[in-house]
Amino acid sequence: MHPEAVPSLRLRYRWGARVPEQRRILLVDDDATFSQVLARGFARHGFECRCCTSAEEALENCAGFAPTHILLDLNMPGQSGLAAVPSLRRLAPDAALVILTGYSSIATAVDAIKLGATQYLCKPATVAEILLAFGGKRPGNEVPVQPHSLERLEWEHMQRVLNENRGNISATARALGMHRRTLQRKLQKRPVRR
Known part of the structure; x- marks a missing residue:
């Protein structure tokens, strides 16, 4: 069908213009409600989303889904997110992988980066902060750096x-x-x- 025949296509793309590549995100978190909220936010930013509640489920879905981005919770029942990083890296070597956790520490952050994570974020994080992390950038530092308690x-x-x-x-x-x-x-x- 010619793009001029469909008004919504005519507004978005000119004939012969390059269609943007589909971005797919694999959300892996044992909190299904949190995953659904994030999925809606990422869908608004043009992502195709697939939610998994365990690392094992993520490994099963990774090859067929071919994600461009992976958001992985650290602490989950069964295999931890950290243990799943090498396997996910083998299945999706080009995907940006961000670990999101409510139990952050310097030791686990270092381990995550060594295993191949792009970035390591603490919960709660907004979709905008996660998108910045996928780009390899750190979220804005509005709060001045202070020594830890x-x-x-x-x-x-x-x-x-x-x-x-x-x-x-x-x-x-x-x-x-x-x-x-x-x-x-x-x-x-x-x-x-x-």
């Missing part, structure tokens, strides 16, 4: 030692010189922002 530094240190001990709580508690239950209680709390 003592509580935040303690939480990050515990995360780093836990990572060094491959998730073994008892070994981490011994290394930190604290009771195992105290460590578990502190790790279950969300980290303070600053």
Whole structure:
């Protein structure tokens, strides 16, 4: 059909103009409601969206969907988002991959980037911030850089030692010189922002 015959096409594209490439985003988060909200936001920006609630489901969908962008939650039941990064990279090597988490730490951010993530963001993040991260840019720094609080530094240190001990709580508690239950209680709390 000729573009002049359809008014909506005539407004968007001139005859012979290059049609923009379809952008596809794979949203991987165990919170289905959050994923649906993000999917609506990305759809408004011209993305075709597919939502997955686990890393395993994302790996099944990745090859057939061929995403140009992947947004991956870090903490999910089953395989963690961090563990899925190498497999997703093999299935979609050219896709921009951003990790989004509510439990951020410097250690996991470094690991994510080493494994191939484009960027690492903390929840809550807006669609605009995520789009900037996909472009390899950092969201605007409206807040001046401030040193982290003592509580935040303690939480990050515990995360780093836990990572060094491959998730073994008892070994981490011994290394930190604290009771195992105290460590578990502190790790279950969300980290303070600053």
